[in-house]
Amino acid sequence: MTVPANNEANNTKMSTPDTSKTTNMSDSTNISDANNISGANAASSAPDTSDTSVNALLERIENRTYNVGILGLGYVGLPLMWTFHEKNMPVIGFDVDQEKVDAIHEGRSYIKHLGTEMMQKLAASDLCTATSDFSRIPEADALLLCVPTPLTEHREPDMSYVENTARTVGRYLRKGQLVILESTTYPGTTEEVIIPILEKESGLSAEKDFYVAYSPEREDPGNPDFNTARIPKVVGGHGAEALRLSIALYETAIVQTVPVSDTRTAEAVKLSENIFRSVNIALVNELKIVFQAMGIDVHEVIDAAATKPFGYMKFTPGPGLGGHCIPIDPFYLTWKAREYDQNTKFIELAGEINTKMPRYVLRRTFEALNAFGKAINGSRILVLGLAYKPDVDDDRESPSYKLMDQFTKMGAKVSYYDPHVPVIRPTREHAHWAGTPSVTWDRETISGFDAVVISTNHSDIDYDALAEWAPCIVDTRNAMNGRPGVKKGQVWKA
Ligand SMILES: NC(=O)c1ccc[n+]([C@@H]2O[C@H](COP(=O)([O-])OP(=O)(O)OC[C@H]3O[C@@H](n4cnc5c(N)ncnc54)[C@H](O)[C@@H]3O)[C@@H](O)[C@H]2O)c1
Secondary structure, eight states: OOOOOOOGGGGSSSOBOBOTTTBOOSOHHHHHHHHHHHHHHBOTTOOBOOOOSHHHHHHHHHTTOOOEEEEOOSTTHHHHHHHHHHTTOOEEEEOSOHHHHHHHHHTOOSSGGGHHHHHHHHHHOSSEEEESOGGGGGGOSEEEEOOOOOBOTTSSBOOHHHHHHHHHHHHHOBTTOEEEEOSOOOTTHIIIIIHHHHHHHHOOOBTTTBEEEEOOOOOOTTOTTOOGGGSOEEEEESSHHHHHHHHHHHHTTSSOEEEESSHHHHHHHHHHHHHHHHHHHHHHHHHHHHHHHTTOOHHHHHHHHTTSSSSOOOOOOOSSOOSSSTTTTHHHHHHHHHHTTOOOHHHHHHHHHHHHHHHHHHHHHHHHHHHTTOOSTTOEEEEEOOSSSTTOOOOTTOHHHHHHHHHHHTTOEEEEEOTTOSBOOOOSTTGGGTTOBOOOOSHHHHTTOSEEEEOSOOTTSOHHHHHHHOSOEEESSOTTTTOTTOOTTTEEEO
């Protein structure tokens, strides 16, 4: 990966330690860049990092005189930045996306549920900065890597972001730094991918010159009950010192830490959590189809079952999996398991069921329209909710796109409404929808559709108005349940 050019505008904030004595970089240009930046910005309160011993770093962490660097300022990295900032710790955020860096400096929100107030506070803060200038990496005592881990088009782990980030960090790594991977990934990534790259690029040795750990992010975007600071953090260190340092670091900002034996165990914990969700969602999706054939409402069943005070955990069915985690992460384990001659039957079965859900919604829409004497071909269909879950603007892997593609393929005229996604952004997977605007929310527009398919149940949608306006509603989220205005034969659960 090429390291972006220095961005002078972004080097103006945050007190920086004098790292000149400890910087160890392979590229002499980079050394002078980093030293210039340190010199220019060194504040009188900046900690002295010339002692690169583990105890010196531990002391800085415990005395709260450390600096933290976060690489990747997306759905995970940005709230993490805020978490440390809220504890009055200096944070430097790094991203290759200059748009995000500029947005942080200008106080503009680019993740809707995080709001503009937070962004404006970050922009106004002297403790916090964002940059695409990676030569500032030596300024941080701890570097937290929050970059994407998607699948390739052959549904195998795409490690390119993790590898590129490790290469960049390695190029600027100095003695005495702590590097923690937070991206979701397969067991073995930290030891087999991150550490070898860091050592090769820096010429330094893990455990001796620098410290490495893995701590998975458990962010649940849009969940008002849990923010990053309130979610216990599992931590696995590469060696006892890395673990000690990481635990100390997170304890300064996060409610609880959960140490585990090593990085591989911590990596396995995160995958287990997401596999648990994927398998349980597949189970309720299957039950939905079975119960529907029997004339039983799965939502009523689930709500009643959830009153059992032990041994049951509520999962709700939907139109299929979405988001950057649940549809993807389980296959990281499937891929790695093959190296050990192991099969992951549960994961693959869950994937199969969840992947088929949009086809079930298609079938139900077909039945619904048929009851009105209409076919999918030629009908006007509105997909309600484009984001993959309520009240966020994240449309990655959203099943709504699968629905829109299916309906279009069958000859329907398809539109969408989502107050959180006014226009579809360009993405590799859904390039053909890029630039499509959401329809407007008014009687005339909504009543003009032959069917409205509720794919995501955003809370700021007026479902009572929908009951009044739309002739036919296919409801994959039970959003119309109990609405007094619903007419007989109008709502089709799917
Ligand atoms: N989104 C979630 O709810 C969630 C929850 C838990 C865990 N995770 C995991 O966290 C990781 C990050 O996910 P996300 O949703 O924040 O992704 P994201 O796409 O929202 O953000 C990632 C950011 O990393 C930046 N980036 C890419 N390459 C970089 C590089 N070399 N150096 C610096 N920045 C770089 C991108 O520009 C982007 O801003 C993934 O592994 C994901 O599986 C995500």
